Amino acid sequence: MSENIEIDGLSFELVRSTKRKTIGVKVHHNSQLTIQAPSHLLLEEVSSHVSKKIGWVRRKLRSIATKESHNRTFSISGGEVHYMGRIYSVTQSDRHKIGLFQGRIHIPIKTNQSQSEKLIQWYKQKAKTILSKEYYSIVESKDWESRGLKIMDLGARWGSCSTDGTINLNWKIITLPKSCREYVIFHEYAHLKVHDLSLI
Secondary structure (H helix, E strand, O other), X not given: OEEEEEEOOEEEEEEEEOOOOOOEEEEOOOOOEEEEEEOOOOHHHHHHHHXXXXXXXXXXXXXXXXXXXXXXXXXXXXXXXXXXXXXEEEEEEOOOOOEEEOOEEEEEOOOOOOHHHHHHHXXXXXXXXXXXXXXXXXXXXXXXXXXXXXXXXXXXXXXXXXXXXXXXXXXXXXXOOHHHHHHHHHHHHHOOOOOOOOOO
16 A cells, blocks of 8 residues: 655655564655655654654765765767666667657657757757746745746756755756656755755
8 A cells, every 4th residue: 555645855665564573764766755654653653763864864865865966977978878867779860859759768860960960959948848847836835935947057066056046957857757846846946945955
């Protein structure tokens, strides 16, 4: 028996078992979060226990995101690329536009740009649409004040917060799983409240 729950802005799959005697929290390599708990415990008890471990969960997500950043490549060597936490094969196509079709990313054969340039351009377009939607969805659900969002190239940094309160997100995080993307958003928004997050 499982259900999805949200704790401190993070989404977990809660799996209950009559054989389980303690609460366990697992951060999977693909950034999915799982809670294993005894069947008899109330949801409030589970949430309270996991809330005490949120700092550890966020550090694990940060570690995964850092490892992902070292592995990310925007060339098409090997014929595979990362997109939204998954690996897709890339193929040349007679289609007029680059896009995801039938489990593959198709890049037009007839183009004045290199395949890598075309892929990066597509990433940026997708990042602007998807990251904006995810950011404002979180802001609305939390009833937060938004002072603006920018999707840009931040080099090796996933995100930043400007002095005027604008949240800046690196377009490259479109390659990460949703839980990692949401982590970056929560982390950068937290800078508006707490400037030194080194201990979080």
